[in-house]
Amino acid sequence: MEQLQINGIEAIESYFDDFNIFIMLNSNIDIVIMHRVPHTEMIEKFITKARKESIPIIYDVDDLIYDKNYAKYSDGINYLDNTEKKLYFEGIERYQKTIKLCDGVIVSTDFLSETISKYNDNVAINRNAISKELEEISEKINQQYKNKNNDLEVIIGYFSGTRTHNKDFLEVSTALRLILTKYENVKFIIGGLLDLPEEFKEFDTRIIRLPLVDWRKLPENIKKVDINLAPLEQNNHFCKAKSELKYFEAAILKIPTIASGVEAFEHAIRDGHNGFLARDSKEWYKKLETLIVNKDIRRDVGLNAYNDVKQNYSSKNRGVSYIERLNKVANKNNSKIVNTNTFLTVNFLIPPPFKGSGGHTTILRMVKYLVDKGNKVNVYVQDSENLNVSTNKVLKNFIDTNFFKTGANYYKETSNFVKSDIFIATSWPTAYTVHSVNNTTEKFYFIQDFEPFFYAMSSEYKLAENSYKLGLKGITIGKWLTKKISNNYGMDCDFIDFAVDNKLYLQNKQERKDKPLRIIFYARATTPRRGVELGLQALEIISRKYKNNIEIVLFGGDQSLDIPFKSKNLGVLKPVELAELYKNADIALVLSLTNCSLLPLELMSSKCAVIDIEGDTVEGIMENGKNAILAKADPLDIANKISLLIDNQQLREKIQVNGYNFAKNLSWEDTGSQFEQILISKLMSLDVGQRIRNLKVLSEEQVKQPLPELTYGICYGQRINIKENYLSRIDLFVGTYGRMNKGKLIFHLKKSPNSINDIVTITKEINLLKDNSWVPFEFDPIENSAGETYYYWVECLATSGSGITLYINELGKELYVNHVQQDGTLCYRAYCNLPSPFYYHNTVDLDSSNVLNEVVVSTDIEEDEYSELSELKCLLGKRLKTDKTNNSAIYEISNRLTTIEEKLILFENSLPVMFYKKTKNKIGESFIGRFIKKIIRGKNT
Numbered sequence: 001m002e003q004l005q006i007n008g009i010e011a012i013e014s015y016f017d018d019f020n021i022f023i024m025l026n027s028n029i030d031i032v033i034m035h036r037v038p039h040t041e042m043i044e045k046f047i048t049k050a051r052k053e054s055i056p057i058i059y060d061v062d063d064l065i066y067d068k069n070y071a072k073y074s075d076g077i078n079y080l081d082n083t084e085k086k087l088y089f090e091g092i093e094r095y096q097k098t099i100k101l102c103d104g105v106i107v108s109t110d111f112l113s114e115t116i117s118k119y120n121d122n123v124a125i126n127r128n129a130i131s132k133e134l135e136e137i138s139e140k141i142n143q144q145y146k147n148k149n150n151d152l153e154v155i156i157g158y159f160s161g162t163r164t165h166n167k168d169f170l171e172v173s174t175a176l177r178l179i180l181t182k183y184e185n186v187k188f189i190i191g192g193l194l195d196l197p198e199e200f201k202e203f204d205t206r207i208i209r210l211p212l213v214d215w216r217k218l219p220e221n222i223k224k225v226d227i228n229l230a231p232l233e234q235n236n237h238f239c240k241a242k243s244e245l246k247y248f249e250a251a252i253l254k255i256p257t258i259a260s261g262v263e264a265f266e267h268a269i270r271d272g273h274n275g276f277l278a279r280d281s282k283e284w285y286k287k288l289e290t291l292i293v294n295k296d297i298r299r300d301v302g303l304n305a306y307n308d309v310k311q312n313y314s315s316k317n318r319g320v321s322y323i324e325r326l327n328k329v330a331n332k333n334n335s336k337i338v339n340t341n342t343f344l345t346v347n348f349l350i351p352p353p354f355k356g357s358g359g360h361t362t363i364l365r366m367v368k369y370l371v372d373k374g375n376k377v378n379v380y381v382q383d384s385e386n387l388n389v390s391t392n393k394v395l396k397n398f399i400d401t402n403f404f405k406t407g408a409n410y411y412k413e414t415s416n417f418v419k420s421d422i423f424i425a426t427s428w429p430t431a432y433t434v435h436s437v438n439n440t441t442e443k444f445y446f447i448q449d450f451e452p453f454f455y456a457m458s459s460e461y462k463l464a465e466n467s468y469k470l471g472l473k474g475i476t477i478g479k480w481l482t483k484k485i486s487n488n489y490g491m492d493c494d495f496i497d498f499a500v501d502n503k504l505y506l507q508n509k510q511e512r513k514d515k516p517l518r519i520i521f522y523a524r525a526t527t528p529r530r531g532v533e534l535g536l537q538a539l540e541i542i543s544r545k546y547k548n549n550i551e552i553v554l555f556g557g558d559q560s561l562d563i564p565f566k567s568k569n570l571g572v573l574k575p576v577e578l579a580e581l582y583k584n585a586d587i588a589l590v591l592s593l594t595n596c597s598l599l600p601l602e603l604m605s606s607k608c609a610v611i612d613i614e615g616d617t618v619e620g621i622m623e624n625g626k627n628a629i630l631a632k633a634d635p636l637d638i639a640n641k642i643s644l645l646i647d648n649q650q651l652r653e654k655i656q657v658n659g660y661n662f663a664k665n666l667s668w669e670d671t672g673s674q675f676e677q678i679l680i681s682k683l684m685s686l687d688v689g690q691r692i693r694n695l696k697v698l699s700e701e702q703v704k705q706p707l708p709e710l711t712y713g714i715c716y717g718q719r720i721n722i723k724e725n726y727l728s729r730i731d732l733f734v735g736t737y738g739r740m741n742k743g744k745l746i747f748h749l750k751k752s753p754n755s756i757n758d759i760v761t762i763t764k765e766i767n768l769l770k771d772n773s774w775v776p777f778e779f780d781p782i783e784n785s786a787g788e789t790y791y792y793w794v795e796c797l798a799t800s801g802s803g804i805t806l807y808i809n810e811l812g813k814e815l816y817v818n819h820v821q822q823d824g825t826l827c828y829r830a831y832c833n834l835p836s837p838f839y840y841h842n843t844v845d846l847d848s849s850n851v852l853n854e855v856v857v858s859t860d861i862e863e864d865e866y867s868e869l870s871e872l873k874c875l876l877g878k879r880l881k882t883d884k885t886n887n888s889a890i891y892e893i894s895n896r897l898t899t900i901e902e903k904l905i906l907f908e909n910s911l912p913v914m915f916y917k918k919t920k921n922k923i924g925e926s927f928i929g930r931f932i933k934k935i936i937r938g939k940n941t
Contacts, residue, residue, distance in 0.1 A: 002131055003319030021046055025053055031330055034102065035060045038094035047101045056330035059099050059120070062108040062128060064241035066095040067115055073238035076164035104329030106322075109264050111240040114620055121665065124325035127267070128243040129318035130252055130309060138219045138252040145223050152185055154292050157225030157255075159191035159246070161212060166195050168239065171231035171260055173197055175284035180206065183292055191221050223253050226298055227291050230259035234279065244268035247275060248313045251305035256298055258287050270763060272797050273746060274304040296713070307758050343374045346679070347420040347440065349413065349430040352384035355402050356556065356572040358598055359448050362477065363426050364403050366446070369672025371407040378409045378418050382430065422679055427451065431467040442683050445472035447481055447493075449595040453529060465489075469768060473682050475675065480617045481595055490765050494678045498601055498621060499671040500663050504579050505605040516551040517646055520585040520608075522599055523569070524557040531591035531613065532557070537635035539589070540565045542642050550646065555581060582606035586652065587645050593633065596621050600628065601666060604659030609652050611641050625651075627658040706735055707817075710745075710796040711803035716826060717753065717793030717816035724832035727785035729778045730792055733827040735805045736771040743798025745769070747777040753791050753819050766796065766804050774829065785832065792828075793819070 004011045012029075014021050016037040024032070025046075032050055034057060037043060047057050064070050068089055071077055080088060096119055099105060104122035107113050113123045130138075156176065158169065180186055180203045188203070190196075192212040200207065210221050222228065228250035232239040244264040247257050251274070259265035261279040269275035276287040291298050311317065348367060353360040371377050381387070381395055389395040389412070396410040417423070417437055424444045425434035428451045434443050451464040468474070468485050474493035476482045482495040500506070521539060525532040539552055543565035552567040555578070559571040573581065582588070588608045590599040596618045600610045604627065612622060614630035622628035631641040645652045707716060720730075730749070749760040760779040769775055793816065796803045808815060808824040815824040 003129060003315050003322045006132065006315050006319055009323065016040070016043060022049065025050055025055060029055055031055065031326060032057045033060050033106075033326075034058070034098065036063075036065065036095065037098050038091060039097035039101075040094075043098060044101060047098075051103075056103045057101070058326060058329055059102040059105045060107075061095075061099075061105070061112070061116070062243060064112065064115065064238055066092060066099055066119065068092045070115070070237045070241075073236050074164070076162070079164065106325050106329060108243045109241055110267075111237070111263055115237075115241070118662075122329055124329045126322045126325045127313075127318065128245055128248075129313050129315050130248050132315045134215065134219065134249075135252060135314065137216060141219050141223050142253060151295070153187060154183070154185055154227070155187045155189055155225045156227045156229060156288070157189040157191060157222065158194070158229040158231075159218065159222060159249075160194045161192040167233045167236075168231045168260075169194060170197075171233060172229055172258075172278070172281075172284045173200075174281040175278075175288055176229075177203075178285055179288050179292065186292060189221075189225055191218070218249065219253055222250055222255060225255060227288065228255045228257040230257050230265065231284075232260040232262050232265075234260060234262070247305070248309045251275070251302075251309040251313075254299075254302040254306045256291060256301040256305060258284065258291070268308070270744070272301075273744065273763070274301060274308045276301070303756075304761075307756075307761065310757055311761070343376060344370075344421040344679070344683075345376045345378070345418065346370055347417060347423045348377065348379045348408075348446075349382070349423070349425055349434055350379060351382050351427045351430065352387040353381065353399060353403070354386065359426075361403060362448060362598065363446065364399070364406055365668050366672060366675050367408050368404070368406040369668070370676060373676060375676075376409075377406070378411060378420070379406075380411050380413050380417065382413045422683060425467075425472060428464040428467040431470055431472060432463075435470040435472060443472045444679065444682070445470075445474050445491075447474055447476045447485065449529075450481060450484060453594045475678050478596055478617075478621070480619050483616075490768055492682075494682075496671050496674040496678070497666065498596065498598060499666045499668045500598070500601045500605045501575075501668060502605055502664060502666070504575055505582060505602045506664055516549055517546075517587070518551045518553060518585045519587045519589065519642065520553045520555060520581060521589040522556045522591070523554040523561060525561055526557065529593045531593050531633065534633060534635050534638060535589050535591050536563070538638035538642060539567070541635065541639040542646075543567075545639075545643065546646060553581070553585070578602070579606065582608050587611065587642065589638070589642065591633075591638075592617065601663045604628075604663035605666075607656045607660045609645050609655040610659060611638070611645070625655075627655060627662045629655060705809075706805040706807050709737075709800065709803045709805055710794070711798050711800050712796070715793050715795040715818055716806050717791060717819060718826045718828060719753075719789060719791050719814045719816070720828070720830060721789050722785045722830065722832070723787070725784060725786045726781035726832045727790070727830065728781040729776055729831040731774040731776045731829040731831075732794065733807045734769055734773060734775045735807065736766070736769055737805070738771050741766045741769075741798060741802045741804060743767075743796055743802055745775075745804060746795050746797065747792065748794070749777075749779070749790060749792045751788075751790060753793075753816060755791070759790075766798060766802075769804060781832070791816075 001011045001013060012024065014024065016034070032055060034043075037059070050057050064074075071089065071092065077085065077088065099116065099119045102120060104124070105116055105120045106124050106126050107116055108126065108128045110125065113125050117123050156179075158172075160169065176188065177199055180188065180200075184206075187206045187208060189208045189210060191210045196207070213221060228246070230246040230250075232242060239260075240262055242262070242264055244259075244267065247259055247265060247268050250257050256275060257269070258276040258278055259269060261277045265275075265277060269277055271277045276291070278284040278287055291301070348363065350360065350363055367377050367379060379399075381389075387398075389398055392411050395412060399406075399410060413433075417439065419439045421441045422444060423434050423437050423440040423442075424446050425431040426446045426448075431445050434445070437443065445467070447468075451467075452461045455461040455464065468489040468491050472491075474482070474485055474491045476485065476493055476495045478498055479495050482493040485491045486493040519539070519542070521535050522530060523532050523535065524530050542550065543552060552565065554561070554563065554567055554569040555571065555573055557569075557571065559569045561569060563569065570577075570581065582603055583606045585603075585606075585608045588599075588603045589611050590597065590603065591613050592599075593613060594617065596612075600612055600618075600622060603610050610622070610628045612618060612628060612630055613633050614624065618628075618630065622630060624630040629641045629645060631638045645655070708714070710716060730747075732747075734745075743766050745764045745766045747760070747762040747764075748758045750758050759782070760777075762777045762779065764775065764777075794806065798804075807827040809827060813821065813823050813825075815822045815826060
């Protein structure tokens with residue numbers, strides 16, 4: 001509620017059991033948010049009435065309170081008596097019922113999003129924030145406790161609150177006991193209720209217990225410690241749902257946190273920069289010791305955490321995100337589709353297709369979706385000895401016959417590439433070609449698997465891996481790939497969901513009474529990542545064990561495959577034949593050693609029990625023992641899991657039903673919409689100013705000599721005076737000593753060396769940097785930078801021998817080493833770029849057709865300005881023809897005006913615009929100008 005109010009939105013609070021809530025619906029309410037509201041008859045009637053009034057109802061929840069299947073993971077339930085447990089489970093059912101009735105849901109973590117989606121699939125994530133009051137209390141305490149009384153003493157704190165965190169504490173207890181044994185200067189503060197293990201009794205004189213206090217008094221207790229602990233039980237679903245609250249409660253007080261390596265903390269903490277992550281006792285011990293012995297690291301990590309919370313977790317900043325999420329969820333029909341009157345030209349470059357290729361099928365589904373939405377799509381196909389097509393027409397017929405008709409244009413790669421808005425690579429060899437194309441606005445890379453895994457360590461492996469470093473914008477299928485590629489290679493990635501053609505596969509299961517149990521196996525031996533050898537060895541064990549009681553059917557590969565047991569091999573099947581096979585199967589063995597494939601979902605949709613390989617690659621798709629069975633990549637374990645499903649009919653049927661329920665609502669229409677949304681949003685978010693006016697405003701490029709190696713504990717900085725508005729990029733000249741280094745390079749921009757808060761913080765992996773090259777650090781344009789002085793500094797989280805260096809020249813005295821001024825100047829380049837979205841509004845002399853030298857950045861779109869754009873374009877065209885000038889700036893402006901005219905996208909029927917029209921007179925133009933218009937343009941704020 002505070003997040004809305006602090007951003008200018010009027011919000012009214014009411015208790016869910018108050019009958020007066022019905023009056024709210026008659027008082028110009030635009031949206032209703034229900035925070036952890038249980039079901040009652042009155043609530044159901046209220047939701048029904050709101051729906052008739054076209055008022056969206058959004059459920060807001062930040063804890064796992066709605067699914068009884070996860071209740072067993074909550075340690076708190078063990079402290080309830082039978083009556084309380086009964087009420088607890090009744091509460092779960094009531095929360096769940098309300099969630100199902102609502103139009104959408106907003107949650108605080110990824111895991112909550114995944115678990116709640118089976119009750120309401122219209123979900124958005126808005127992470128928790130620190131309240132304004134708590135922030136103000138903490139800042140006052142920061143002022144009061146500037147200096148610590150005893151520098152020799154180190155205090156570790158754990159603020160457990162209630163006794164329900166006993167199991168969480170066990171994650172750190174072994175390491176903490178060893179620390180207390182080794183370091184006699186260390187004390188341990190417990191805030192709240194906690195049952196300490198017996199082995200801590202020997203440290204009673206160094207253990208301080210503080211009472212459980214109101215949250216307003218908690219900051220004063222936290223400020224007493226030097227290190228904050230935030231353990232959560234690993235592999236506990238209830239803990240997976242927790243937010244990063246315990247991190248930012250300490251961070252706002254400049255206290256460093258060591259936290260368990262669970263999703264919420266992994267989201268918030270950059271290990272070693274603004275906190276530490278620990279996943280086992282060894283890591284807990286190592287990171288505790290690091291902070292205990294090094295006061296400077298404690299200080300720097302605590303300060304970085306403080307800056308992170310101020311920038312990312314304040315009510316003001318988080319409120320902007322919250323309002324955007326509300327818009328998305330409340331306007332679901334428009335949340336995945338950008339309403340546009342502009343159609344794009346999209347080029348794909350694909351590897352040679354072959355019959356039965358699932359990867360090509362997915363690509364062509366995206367092609368068809370884009371065509372169906374009115375976009376012009378051209379598909380270019382790489383040449384191959386195995387694809388014998390003489391003309392583009394023959395190529396089209398091959399794809400139409402072996403896959404399906406998409407409505408796209410097909411060309412052999414030898415054809416000239418048509419100028420496009422977007423060019424999409426679809427495999428690592430195509431990525432290099434797309435990277436070299438220069439007649440497209442933006443380049444993308446559609447990634448369906450981690451292709452380096454297709455090879456042994458070789459040239460092909462490295463070429464595939466390096467394709468992720470080309471600067472293309474990635475779209476992966478499934479969350480695992482996005483995490484892997486963005487984390488390992490720094491690639492800008494988004495993911496689309498796996499989907500199923502339910503028109504084909506969603507069928508009634510055939511009754512197979514008095515027939516042997518049928519096991520089907522995807523046996524494409526030509527694709528090593530399919531683990532065919534593992535599957536065949538497991539099935540040989542199963543064949544010997546069950547003999548004629550089972551029937552084994554192979555499909556998807558070469559029919560000449562040598563099989564050492566009784567079976568049928570159907571080879572490569574058409575989609576209709578696959579659907580028939582699936583609905584007549586009981587168990588399916590489909591192994592994938594890399595990214596998850598589409599096969600498991602298609603089989604689930606056909607009510608077939610699926611067995612696959614366990615691992616991160618199936619995250620969010622298959623859950624062991626629930627909708628699938630997951631085995632180790634070992635023939636014996638695979639055979640054991642097959643036996644489990646053969647012998648246990650009840651489990652087999654449970655897997656079949658749960659898999660069916662999971663897959664039945666997945667559609668390629670939704671996934672295609674996600675794909676198009678990513679393309680358009682990335683295209684719209686291009687820094688148009690940089691493309692039109694990449695103004696280098698400041699430069700000290702003369703390279704003289706390198707500084708000493710930049711490693712942990714050293715930082716280099718520079719003061720710069722900016723003469724233009726919209727400072728948005730600084731390049732630094734970096735050397736890597738020609739070696740492969742490991743660590744992180746962190747760039748900070750602030751107002752002065754004495755400023756507490758960063759304006760910008762950017763992290764880059766140093767193993768991705770090239771030796772003796774310019775490294776750009778780009779950020780949102782700073783609007784009023786003209787005439788201002790700024791200070792940037794860089795640090796490198798790397799050990800000696802793994803760091804990098806910066807270069808200096810002898811000009812000036814603006815260099816800072818460890819924030820102390822020195823002679824010299826770092827080699828750098830600074831850029832000021834016009835912000836996006838914008839268009840040029842030029843002053844035109846209509847009589848003489850002279851374009852005056854005035855360029856104005858406009859942030860308002862008026863109704864008559866579209867005609868002005870066209871008129872201006874014509875005038876510029878006449879000027880070019882008359883003067884025959886080669887002025888590149890005029891050419892560029894002319895070209896960009898044409899592009900802007902074509903690409904200007906309106907959201908006339910979107911929720912922000914409707915909200916703007918409805919509330920304009922109530923909350924004023926100033927708020928609308930600052931906020932609503934930013935939402936309308938999709939601008940990050």
